Amino acid sequence: MMLRRSAALAAIVVLAAAVAGCASSGGAAAKTIEIGIDLPLSGADASVGRSTLNGMLLAIDQANAKGLPGGYVLQADQLDDAVDGVHSPEQGVSNVRTFVSNANVVVVLGPYNSNVAAAEIPITNAAGMAQISPSAVSDGLTLGSDARKLRRVNPTLNTFFRVCTTDSRQGSAAAAFALKLGLKRAYVIDDDETYGLDLANVFTHDYRKLGGTILGHDHIAKNTQDFTSLLTKVAATKPQLVFYGGTTSTGAGLIRLQMFDVGLGSVPFMGGDGIPDIATVAGKRADGTYYTVAAPNVEKLPSARTFLKQYRAAYHANVGPYSANAYAAAEVAIHAISRALVANGNARPSRMMVLKEVASTDRLSTPIGTIGFDANGDVKEPVLSLYVIQNGHAHFIDQIDVKPEGA
8 A cells, every 4th residue: 555655646746747747848939039140151151250259159149148028048040041052042941931931030130142132021011020130231122222122021121130231332442452452454253143143243332433444244143153254255355353242152163263274373363251161172272362351350359359258168169250240240149129018018929029129229339349220220330351362361451431431
């Protein structure tokens, strides 16, 4: 009899523990707020994608350690938008739809690439969910009729924000810098994607306007691997510079590598913030590559010293071109969530509540400086940096304030 009673008691204790565990688990889930992260995390884009992800995760980890209002905990829900090694707008759309279908996701960080952003914005706009990119620079994502077309469901509602500057400012700065180097004859190539085409067109326009000569402008087909014929044509024009609009994964790496095979190895190569990782493909032949980054050089910023130390301690690696921007983008999202929690009496905020707080961000201190957004979702104090690759390493040249005159 005693054995039966003991066994029954034991069963009750086990059941009670199981129920308590479920309650505890449910309580934890109820106190979790998710942040969707969409970046290229595999293939040719992985080196920049992973270092960008690390910046976001560091900010989220630190926020959780500090604690959020109401005892809430942040959870990163990260998805890869690369397919066959290259960022994919279609995969980005699928990822964002996954975030939208999860009621616990209140904001999205990313994407990295502009053509992916252009595909995703209609989805986040329809859902009324804020999206903050560290690096998508195409002008049409936030400006003019192109931006309005992306807001199909809610035309007057802006849900897309970025902590970087724009293609037009990169292209203009690159054109001026090329001429400052005495490079007056340029051949332009682009990948015919949103980011690359915008960048190449602005460079072409401003380079001509400033007195440079454009020898030719070609668009390459997707997935091209052999550029010998194109580069032979380029070589015949005797350029002093080859400018590429696009990313390492869409052709920059192979073009720079193959320039040496047609006698163009000594000709400088230039592009935007899509090619800082060009040495991963071109190796030593990447030397002589100039590029812009739509962000400040955090190594030179007093505001970034603590971030740099914490990043290196956490990941045992140097920051990538957009690690600090990614950290700042995450800080914007976390700040908005915290403010929305307080405004909602420490109860779970809606996506629209978070969106409202993101839009009203002003003079938020981050490693890349203070951040505030204008009505279009662009930062009020944009800067960019210039670099050159020498002996296999990137070397900082200059930092430029690209705020419009009178702003």
